Amino acid sequence: xxxxxxxxxxxxxxxxxxxxxxxxxxxxxxxxxxxxxxxxxxxxxxxxxxxxxxxxxxxxxxxxxxxxxxxxxxxxxxxxxxxxxxxxxxxxxxxxxxxxxxxxxxxxxxxxxxxxxxxxxxxxxxxxxxxxxxxxxx
Numbered sequence: 001x002x003x004x005x006x007x008x009x010x011x012x013x014x015x016x017x018x019x020x021x022x023x024x025x026x027x028x029x030x031x032x033x034x035x036x037x038x039x040x041x042x043x044x045x046x047x048x049x050x051x052x053x054x055x056x057x058x059x060x061x062x063x064x065x066x067x068x069x070x071x072x073x074x075x076x077x078x079x080x081x082x083x084x085x086x087x088x089x090x091x092x093x094x095x096x097x098x099x100x101x102x103x104x105x106x107x108x109x110x111x112x113x114x115x116x117x118x119x120x121x122x123x124x125x126x127x128x129x130x131x132x133x134x135x136x137x138x
Contacts, residue, residue, distance in 0.1 A: 058122025
């Protein structure tokens, strides 16, 4: 059941990335459900806001991969980490590439960079939390 919940959360994060990347208004002012402070922050830190959902994506990809590796004897953690970063890079490139087709939007290479950095931070934070948890158990 846990595996399915993590997979659902992954799909939700990816859907949110695509949704917010492909809005016609990059200032997000049309999104009335978002709090004003969040809109102000996201408009002030324009590229940094790209990294935020990718922190969650990187974290969830590591959780998902870690749960799959429990069933395999010869799991390669470094290869799994690299695959997750490449997957996150593909997601951010698709999100940015889709902006070519949207008026008033243009892709930004720095968004790709921040997306990849965010996913690395998320993946590393999962691995650090896992090491802390394992250290406390021994």
